[in-house]
Amino acid sequence: MGMDIDTFVARSLGKWRSQRSAHHLAFAHFEEIRSMIEIEGLAKDDPSVLALCKSQGIDISAIATPFKMSWEGETDWNEDDVLKGQTILVPVPHVGDNSGENNSGKLLRDQGYAETIPAAGDYTITSDGTFVLTTGYDRAAAEEKIWFASDNLRFRVSLIKTSDGKGVTTSSLSSEVRILPKSE
């Protein structure tokens, strides 16, 4: 019952109200972040997708559904901070994956969470439908697990690790509730 990446992306589309708690472990600090997240599908030949693939040397025929994630929110860590941004994400499934269902591959993004340079992570979708993404940056590494509790509720656990992967500096849980379009 593995889920392929196109199905995972399709289930993720829409507007989500996110409630996120981060634990800064060294000083046992709690941070609360509230945000709205929008995830939109993109055409494979969207100029931003073509540019990202070109910068990473990926042939367009190798990609699955690309998508754009935008967010806007606020944190109680610094009340003057407005968190706002967007990133383009392009999955590149491994060819000849055991399941034949594109359950693992690379995920290209034009901005990382922890740094602001283009990055590529490695994803796997486990047999219980959890999307696991690991991304290495210059000075840190990130591990994310995302899974659906129902069509309109998903959870995301993120760990920010030291670049050697041994220590965890920050952990967080996001509870994301889909904002349903109003019926007219």
Add this chain to the structure above:
Amino acid sequence: MGMDIDTFVARSLGKWRSQRSAHHLAFAHFEEIRSMIEIEGLAKDDPSVLALCKSQGIDISAIATPFKMSWEGETDWNEDDVLKGQTILVPVPHVGDNSGENNSGKLLRDQGYAETIPAAGDYTITSDGTFVLTTGYDRAAAEEKIWFASDNLRFRVSLIKTSDGKGVTTSSLSSEVRILPKSE
């Protein structure tokens, strides 16, 4: 590379400083809980273990390492509340489990988290070493995932569900750091 339940229990023993965030989803409320958790191994013939097995009709020869979990902490939800309690837990591995490593079974406990009657949950340890526990109560169901990032750091994600298993009322993340014994 599955982990057996005795190994999981052995890795869990000790004192842990827990930082827990709960999301009460219906009203997007954040709750912060700080606590100390102590997990101690028990002898299989400890009177409390014998009593629990008897109450659930389990033969003592069928059990793996029993343990006691005690906690004491405080929440910002109600500042007068002191959270304090303890529970006895007894794993009963399934016989003839595929892996031959006792990777799934029942977990008896003399108190549940969501209600205060004896309860039995079902556990599985996944191939990546995540302990997954589901427990049904009269009016709710709980799903917990616990995994180790390193010897002295573990994470626990809990979902409290409606009894039909369809809705989630509360999600939480605990980051648990082991308090190392002082060297003398």
